[in-house]
Amino acid sequence: MKERLIFGYDPFVLPFTLGMVFIILYLLVGTVRIILALDDSERKLILKSFFPLKLFKSIKDIILDCLIHVKIFKKNPLLGYMHSSIAFGWFMLIFIGHIEVMIYTPQRTGVLYYPVFFRYFVMETHETLRGSFFFFLMDLSLLLVLTGIGLAIFKRFRSKALGMRRTTKLRLGDKIALYSLWAIFPLRLLAESFTANISGGSFLTISINHLLNAFVTNPDYILPVWWAYSIALGLFLFALPFSRYMHIPTEILLILLRNAGIKSSMSRNGYAESEIYSCSRCGICIDDCPMTVQKRNIKFSSVYFIRLLRRRFDESINTADKCLMCNKCVEVCPVGIDSTRLKLLKRQEEYGKSRTNYDYLSTIEYSKKRADNVLYYAGCMTHLSPAIYKSLFKILESAKIDYTFLDSDGSICCGRPLMLSGNLEGAKNLIKKNRELIKASGCDTLLLSCPICYKIFNEEYKLKGIKVVHHSVYINDLVKSGKISLKKSSDSYVFHDPCELGRGSNIYDEPRELLSNSGVVKEASKERRESICCGGSLGSLTLSYNDREQITKASLKALLENDPDKVVTACPLCLKSFSPYNSKPTIDIAQIISEQLINS
Amino acid sequence: MVDFGYSLSPSSRINLDNFDQGRLTILSKIEPDLIKCIACGSCAASCSAANFTKINLRKVILLLHRGLDNEAVSLIEGCMLCGKCTLVCPRGINTRNLIRSILKTYKEV
Numbered sequence A: 001m002k003e004r005l006i007f008g009y010d011p012f013v014l015p016f017t018l019g020m021v022f023i024i025l026y027l028l029v030g031t032v033r034i035i036l037a038l039d040d041s042e043r044k045l046i047l048k049s050f051f052p053l054k055l056f057k058s059i060k061d062i063i064l065d066c067l068i069h070v071k072i073f074k075k076n077p078l079l080g081y082m083h084s085s086i087a088f089g090w091f092m093l094i095f096i097g098h099i100e101v102m103i104y105t106p107q108r109t110g111v112l113y114y115p116v117f118f119r120y121f122v123m124e125t126h127e128t129l130r131g132s133f134f135f136f137l138m139d140l141s142l143l144l145v146l147t148g149i150g151l152a153i154f155k156r157f158r159s160k161a162l163g164m165r166r167t168t169k170l171r172l173g174d175k176i177a178l179y180s181l182w183a184i185f186p187l188r189l190l191a192e193s194f195t196a197n198i199s200g201g202s203f204l205t206i207s208i209n210h211l212l213n214a215f216v217t218n219p220d221y222i223l224p225v226w227w228a229y230s231i232a233l234g235l236f237l238f239a240l241p242f243s244r245y246m247h248i249p250t251e252i253l254l255i256l257l258r259n260a261g262i263k264s265s266m267s268r269n270g271y272a273e274s275e276i277y278s279c280s281r282c283g284i285c286i287d288d289c290p291m292t293v294q295k296r297n298i299k300f301s302s303v304y305f306i307r308l309l310r311r312r313f314d315e316s317i318n319t320a321d322k323c324l325m326c327n328k329c330v331e332v333c334p335v336g337i338d339s340t341r342l343k344l345l346k347r348q349e350e351y352g353k354s355r356t357n358y359d360y361l362s363t364i365e366y367s368k369k370r371a372d373n374v375l376y377y378a379g380c381m382t383h384l385s386p387a388i389y390k391s392l393f394k395i396l397e398s399a400k401i402d403y404t405f406l407d408s409d410g411s412i413c414c415g416r417p418l419m420l421s422g423n424l425e426g427a428k429n430l431i432k433k434n435r436e437l438i439k440a441s442g443c444d445t446l447l448l449s450c451p452i453c454y455k456i457f458n459e460e461y462k463l464k465g466i467k468v469v470h471h472s473v474y475i476n477d478l479v480k481s482g483k484i485s486l487k488k489s490s491d492s493y494v495f496h497d498p499c500e501l502g503r504g505s506n507i508y509d510e511p512r513e514l515l516s517n518s519g520v521v522k523e524a525s526k527e528r529r530e531s532i533c534c535g536g537s538l539g540s541l542t543l544s545y546n547d548r549e550q551i552t553k554a555s556l557k558a559l560l561e562n563d564p565d566k567v568v569t570a571c572p573l574c575l576k577s578f579s580p581y582n583s584k585p586t587i588d589i590a591q592i593i594s595e596q597l598i599n600s
Numbered sequence B: 001m002v003d004f005g006y007s008l009s010p011s012s013r014i015n016l017d018n019f020d021q022g023r024l025t026i027l028s029k030i031e032p033d034l035i036k037c038i039a040c041g042s043c044a045a046s047c048s049a050a051n052f053t054k055i056n057l058r059k060v061i062l063l064l065h066r067g068l069d070n071e072a073v074s075l076i077e078g079c080m081l082c083g084k085c086t087l088v089c090p091r092g093i094n095t096r097n098l099i100r101s102i103l104k105t106y107k108e109v
Helices: A011-037 A040-048 A052-068 A070-075 A077-104 A129-157 A172-194 A203-213 A219-242 A244-259 A271-278 A284-288 A295-300 A302-310 A316-322 A328-332 A339-351 A359-363 A379-384 A386-398 A416-420 A424-441 A451-459 A471-480 A509-515 A545-562 A572-578 A589-595 B022-030 B032-036 B042-046 B057-065 B069-076 B084-088 B095-105
Strands: A374-377 A403-405 A445-448 A467-470 A492-496 A520-522 A566-569 A586-588
Touching (some): A011 A244, A011 A271, A052 A070, A052 A244, A129 A172, A129 A203, A172 A244, A219 A244, A244 A271, A271 A339, A284 A302, A302 A316, A302 A339, A316 A339, A359 A424, A374 A386, A374 A424, A379 A386, A379 A572, A379 B084, A386 A471, A386 A586, A386 A589, A416 A451, A445 A471, A451 A467, A471 A589, A492 A509, A509 A589, A545 A566, A545 A572, A566 A572, A566 A589, A572 A586, A586 A589, B022 B032, B022 B057, B022 B095, B042 B057, B042 B084, B057 B069, B069 B095, B084 B095
Parallel strands (some): A374 A403, A374 A445, A445 A467, A492 A520, A492 A566, A566 A586
């Protein structure tokens, strides 16, 4: 193997080289911008994350997420293969390309374009086992990428075959990048095949070379094909920052920052910027967003919200206000972008000044007797369905547990709805007051029947020494410890995971375990982390009644898939949303259990 | 005169010269559902904050139409946006966002 051209240069490398220089500078500036926007404590976290153990985890995550795409494999194997074949194959082409340069033309190490156009610049003098090994690997990687590209083109016409019903609409930048990406690898194959009788090749390039020789014998055709290959690469690199493919380089930074323990604190800058640029606009969140049961609401899904943020458009607040905050898009996102948090931050930033006045809070005082160990807080929503707490009290009495009902005469809200609306200060007022009331009671367990309350009590209240527990978990513990016993009925149930309890607080198994004590638990077509919001979510501010109705119906359809006798939920809000539209009874988990109690 | 305990009720006449409809027009554009209200009072009856303040959305809508902006807004300043009124509204009005929009539109009165 030796160099064919003395200077190791030909003008055709220019489009690629310029593109590469452009993108490297762009990424450098971007990284510096992001790091400058972080505050000091966050930068310290980054420094700490470079210790071996954490670094090892980051490298593992980068390989699994950026090269192998494990998360997409879980979504759909074919879709996963498409992504990982392109990503991994391309990486191998670059990686082995560099090794080839280091071994055969060490004087060119570090020349930007050399590994990419290696086969143009070298000629094979004699065949060696090592040489044919590398050539074989290169051809194999190229074949891998080509199969991925083939699938990608197929997906454009029939995305359903790869498990995606809808995908995002492309913009001009996306289109240029997409079509040049499609062109890069077939052109590379053609270019390397043309030169295969000079530079050598392997099973793919040599065979095509023989085939080509039957048609084209003039070696002058070699150069135009290499030019085309370089131009396709250059176009792709120049279009990259203005397209969805920017996620290829930026996801690495995102993983590093995330593993350092950084979270977004602004909706557009700092960590959020790395999230926004890492969004590949794959559109997986479109199919999963509950709002998209209506076609006209597709524009409010997370992927378009992030695109609006990226372009710094003011409309992004309208999308943020529409969102149900059910967190499903975050669960299914293959990149792991916390778009719900971005929406919340956007709401907080836009909240600005409006007239609120919570002075009346100071007049509220704890008026009950000193509480027993268990303090029950119903919250606003449970007060709309008193059957829930009445059933719960029946269970507590059966278990001979003394309890105090904190808000029997009504009380102030937990603060989560106010927080979701973007009014952080107002929410803090409510949290402060509620904390005072709970501390004054002297309880050691705070029992809640509303997942919305549960989430905020758990995350924001910081009640030291007080156990915050949701009633589905609490009753399950009572059954497990033998304090209450249940008779089994012949009913079958389906359990609806409330957003704030399931995805919000990671409680999936306890309610099902509890239900299985009193009947048969059937599966819904979408459940656990993929459960569909009931449509009543307080997360959405501007979603209309009619839109919510459609979501409720879609969610019920998924729940009734296996024809259960009853729909069981553990959230008073879900109960209220389902009841009017459900052909089967909708019941809270506490009501089911209280009916099956065996009184000793 | 002998005081029998009765008197004329104060005038509820609205002075159109002082009534600036501008903000009500803006509000109606943001919240077209405003005109759907049938003043049934379900929102006021279910309100969590009503235990502690004079909050009453039915009255607020009425007062806004009468041009008594300041009086209206001071009634709902204490709203905790818990969303109960939205759930009970028989007309399907998004009362939660209506309150948010009122507080934003009438922030200076």
